[in-house]
Amino acid sequence: xxxxxxxxxxxxxxxxxxxxxxxxxxxxxxxxxxxxxxxxxxxxxxxxxxxxxxxxxxxxxxxxxxxxxxxxxxxxxxxxxxxxxxxxxxxxxxxxx
Amino acid sequence: xxxxxxxxxxxxxxxxxxxxxxxxxxxxxxxxxxxxxxxxxxxxxxxxxxxxxxxxxxxxxxxxxxxxxxxxxxxxxxxxxxxxxxxxxxxxxxxxxxxxxxxxxxxxxxxxxxxxxxxxxxxxxxxxxxxxxxxxxxxxxxxxxxxxxxxxxxxxxxxxxxxxxxxxxxxxxxxxxxxxxxxxxxxxx
Numbered sequence: 001x002x003x004x005x006x007x008x009x010x011x012x013x014x015x016x017x018x019x020x021x022x023x024x025x026x027x028x029x030x031x032x033x034x035x036x037x038x039x040x041x042x043x044x045x046x047x048x049x050x051x052x053x054x055x056x057x058x059x060x061x062x063x064x065x066x067x068x069x070x071x072x073x074x075x076x077x078x079x080x081x082x083x084x085x086x087x088x089x090x091x092x093x094x095x096x097x
Numbered sequence: 098x099x100x101x102x103x104x105x106x107x108x109x110x111x112x113x114x115x116x117x118x119x120x121x122x123x124x125x126x127x128x129x130x131x132x133x134x135x136x137x138x139x140x141x142x143x144x145x146x147x148x149x150x151x152x153x154x155x156x157x158x159x160x161x162x163x164x165x166x167x168x169x170x171x172x173x174x175x176x177x178x179x180x181x182x183x184x185x186x187x188x189x190x191x192x193x194x195x196x197x198x199x200x201x202x203x204x205x206x207x208x209x210x211x212x213x214x215x216x217x218x219x220x221x222x223x224x225x226x227x228x229x230x231x232x233x234x235x236x237x238x239x240x241x242x243x244x245x246x247x248x249x250x251x252x253x254x255x256x257x258x259x260x261x262x263x264x265x266x267x268x269x270x271x272x273x274x275x276x277x278x279x280x281x282x283x284x285x286x
Contacts (some may be wrong), residue, residue, distance in 0.1 A: 075113065076112055076113060077112055077113055078115055079115050079116075079187045079191075079254050080112045080115070080254060082182060082257070083254065083257040086182060
């Protein structure tokens with residue numbers, strides 16, 4: 001007999017699984033009273049990034065913006081971490097447009 | 098998966114090692130290479146050049162020093178042109194470490210018997226009389242390819258340049274570095 005334990009982690013999808021376009025927020029719900037607000041809201045800029053990019057930004061903030069500290073933590077070289085940061089900056093600039 | 102990771106690391110160790118750490122390891126490799134090359138009869142007379150030739154220890158180290166210096170200098174100038182975000186220490190470290198595979202040829206030099214050059218000029222097939230020489234020649238190809246792949250990835254990681262811009266910049270820089278090092282080595286030697 002096999003027992004499978006699967007840890008599901010519900011993540012906010014940012015892109016359409018069908019056409020890969022950016023998704024919009026349609027509904028917000030109050031967990032306390034159950035009130036629902038419907039509309040079409042654009043995701044905040046940081047939420048539009050992939051989970052890896054969001055984790056990278058969090059780590060960047062937690063290490064007070066020290067790429068040296070991040071490279072030691074991530075076990076990557078300094079220029080590699082700097083290149084990852086450059087990629088995130090490029091994505092943010094693209095979303096800002 | 099593990100062997101894939103190892104292959105990736107051998108082709109591009111610079112995602113994990115760069116800067117002073119890479120320079121330290123690279124410098125150690127270059128010095129060992131110079132010493133072994135001197136005794137094993139392998140001379141590194143150019144950025145991507147090597148020949149079976151006996152040099153004194155001083156000359157062997159000087160030749161390698163000139164190779165590394167011109168490689169770093171030209172790649173640094175290239176970085177200034179093509180990139181906004183780079184550090185000199187990353188270029189110095191990664192380019193020095195990129196020389197490391199050539200140590201294999203310095204070791205192979207100890208086991209290689211070079212046929213008489215005059216005999217080769219009169220009959221090129223003489224080279225096949227020395228099995229060790231043929232093995233050395235065959236070994237040279239993948240090692241040089243590995244060396245070039247490392248230099249390419251060194252520039253890629255150090256300067257954050259991608260695509261055709263990287264490829265063109267690398268080819269031009271490598272060609273210029275090779276020509277300059279050859280000229281300087283010719284003048285010195």
